[in-house]
Amino acid sequence: MAQTVKRAYKYRFYPTPEQAEELARTFGCVRLVYNKALEERARAYVIEGRRVSYVESSAALTAWKRSGDYAFLSQVSSVPLQQALRHLQAAFANFFAKRAKYPTFKSRKKSRASAEYTRSAFRWREGRLWLAKMDAPLDIRWSRPLPAGAEPSTVTVSRDAAGRWFVSLLVEETIALLPPEEQAVGVDAGITALATLSTGEKIVNPRHERRDRRKLARAQRALARTAKGSANRAKARLKVARVHARIADRRRDFLHKLTTRLVRENQTVVIEDLTVRNMVKNGKLARAISDASWRELRGMLEYKAAWYGRVVVAVDRWFPSSKLCSACGSAQDEMALNIREWACACGAAHDRDVNAARNILAAGQADK
Structure with a gap:
């Protein structure tokens, strides 16, 4: 078809x-x-x-x-x-x-x-x-x-x-349309790992902005030293823009490859309904969240899924994916961000991100 x-x-x-x-x-x-x-x-x-x-x-x-x-x-x-x-x-x-x-x-x-x-x-x-x-x-x-x-x-x-x-x-x-697949995957977006899949795979965040941070800072300092309205300021502004363009191009290329792979390999992709606009208000994490570009990741997944006959499901942003045990379903009262591994009372040992991705997948399949 x-x-x-x-x-x-x-x-x-x-x-x-x-x-x-x-x-x-x-x-x-x-x-x-x-x-x-x-x-x-x-x-x-x-x-x-x-x-x-x-x-x-x-x-x-x-x-x-x-x-x-x-x-x-x-x-x-x-x-x-x-x-x-x-x-x-x-x-x-x-x-x-x-x-x-x-x-x-x-x-x-x-x-x-x-x-x-x-x-x-x-x-x-x-x-x-x-x-x-x-x-x-x-x-x-x-x-x-x-x-x-x-x-x-x-x-x-x-x-x-x-x-x-x-x-x-x-x-x-x-x-x-792509041939139907039986496989479904849950995706937990993060900063250290850009995406953790319910299969246990972790896709490392390339951190494109951090890789070029020194070059960008050097160009921005040169811009700050120029006089407003001068020809040198226009040239310095262009150099800053070129660094930003290089970062954006590499980020977009990586996201295209990742989302194309997820759509081709899975019939259903389940993600979190993240409010990136509110999350970037956190001054300590705003730069890293912006560099991860979760909103662009979701947008690419949605339009490619629509093209190729796949389904993207977004679970509620308040769903406690990290606090639930994917084995027995019990919930933890609190879980600080620095806790990356934990053990449930049922005896199951969890990697925080993999466990969250599995819970996201289960919630998405329950909503279908």
Whole structure:
């Protein structure tokens, strides 16, 4: 069996100076339109007590283009600007549905520079991509092939803080479901061991951020010594961003390999419903928790399981997985974090993490 899903393929590309200038201009216009539309929506709600629709924001964009102050908006493709309004509309829909916080303004330095092009704003011919307002195709490094016969429906161009350019192609792909497996596994997330499996296997945490901590600290000290607004500060900021990008790339690569393996080998993967946002408030563990990236691990498991016909079950965050004996089910009153091995009154000897993973698996199977 197989199913058709929408899947994004991301590649690095190298723009010409003219393309880089056009894209930088587009990024700035997208950010301006988003922020101005957000400001108008906030003003209308506070002063007039009404909500502004996407249709009204789109009409306002047309008026801005015709005004003298914002006539430069007409110099870039209109599609990324309209997409920015659609993203703002979706952000407000999520806010009113209590799925997200109130939308915030996009910062030139902190926000991701990106622009989204729909089918009317790009041309795709025989594996070559032309964007609106550009004469030459993008010089894309095809690190992996697109599915045979795939036609992109949406193209997103972005530039990260390290100055690297990326293009993401959204295509429809038919993915074959994996053959059913009888095996199920419980996963206990941790810091020393990134994941402990109910089989007894421990996957060591690579600690990517700690491995590059000296290099990062050196780059950050150099940045702190530069004058604000200077060219040297911009160069130093770029060096810091490149270290962060290296850490993030290695972490993402490791998580992809781990989650793909778990999904391929198991029909059901049971995890804890961890509240990472609250856990990082612990000042002593925040850096290590962020480096472990448990939220990204869970996200990868969930979408890959959906692709390949597997199941991911999340047990309640308050489930006392570490305090229960996986052999007899009795609960311990207290268990400090420094206790890594313990013995139950029934005679069973436990490794703390392996025991927790087995309890997580049992709880997940009971909930199914």
